[in-house]
Amino acid sequence: MIDDVEHILISEQEIQQRVQELAGQIEADYAGKDLLMVGLLKGAVTFMVDLARAMDRPVAVDFMAVSSYGASTESSGVVRFLKDLDESIEGKHVLVIEDIVDSGLTLQYILEILRQRKPASLRVCVLLDKKERRQVDIPMHYVGFTVPDAFVVGYGLDFDQIYRNLPFVGVLKPEIYESTLPDASSSAEAG
Numbered sequence: 001m002i003d004d005v006e007h008i009l010i011s012e013q014e015i016q017q018r019v020q021e022l023a024g025q026i027e028a029d030y031a032g033k034d035l036l037m038v039g040l041l042k043g044a045v046t047f048m049v050d051l052a053r054a055m056d057r058p059v060a061v062d063f064m065a066v067s068s069y070g071a072s073t074e075s076s077g078v079v080r081f082l083k084d085l086d087e088s089i090e091g092k093h094v095l096v097i098e099d100i101v102d103s104g105l106t107l108q109y110i111l112e113i114l115r116q117r118k119p120a121s122l123r124v125c126v127l128l129d130k131k132e133r134r135q136v137d138i139p140m141h142y143v144g145f146t147v148p149d150a151f152v153v154g155y156g157l158d159f160d161q162i163y164r165n166l167p168f169v170g171v172l173k174p175e176i177y178e179s180t181l182p183d184a185s186s187s188a189e190a191g
C-alpha cells in the first residue's frame with residue numbers, strides 16, 4: 001500500500017500534535033455548552049474519533065453521508081443524501097467535522113441543509129484545506145493543515161475506498177488514479 005504513495009505530506013506525529021491543539025481550542029470555545037460533533041462519512045471518521053478522544057469533556061456524536069456525482073477525484077457539486085443524522089439538531093451547538101475541503105461544494109450544500117434545521121450554532125472543523133481549489137467561500141473555524149493541489153490519501157482519506165488506514169497523509173502517485181478513473185457518470189461518496 002505504501003508503495004502507491006509518492007511522498008508523505010503530513011506525518012503521523014504532526015497530525016497527532018495538531019489534533020491535540022485543535023481539541024484544546026474547541027474545548028475552550030465550547031466551555032459550558034453542549035457539543036454535538038457531526039462527522040461526514042466516511043473520510044472524517046478517523047479525525048473525528050481522535051479529536052473527540054483528545055477532549056476532556058462530554059461530546060455527542062452523529063454522522064451523515066452524502067455522495068457526489070462525477071469522477072472520483074473531482075467534486076461536481078451535485079450531492080445526494082446517503083445517510084441523514086439520527087437526531088434533531090435544533091437548538092444544539094453543532095460542529096461539523098470534515099476530512100478535506102476541495103472545491104467547497106459538498107460542504108456548502110451540507111451547511112445549507114443543517115442551517116435550515118435551526119441549530120444554536122454551526123461551525124466547521126476540517127483536517128485539510130485544499131485552498132487553491134476553492135470555488136465557493138466556506139466559513140471554516142478550525143483547520144488542521146493547508147495542503148497543495150494534489151490528490152492525498154490516508155488518515156481517513158481514500159482513493160476508491162482504500163488507503164484510509166494509513167496513519168499519515170500522503171500524496172498518491174498520479175499513475176494510481178489516472179489508470180483507474182471511473183467514467184464521469186458514476187458517483188463517488190464524498191467524505
Ligand code: IMP
Binds near residue numbers: 043104105107130152
Ligand atoms: P469538495 O466538494 O470539492 O470540497 O470535495 C470534498 C470531498 O472530495 C471530500 O470530502 C473528499 O471526499 C473528496 N476529496 C477532495 N480532495 C480529495 C483528496 O485529495 N483525497 C481524497 N478525497 C478528496
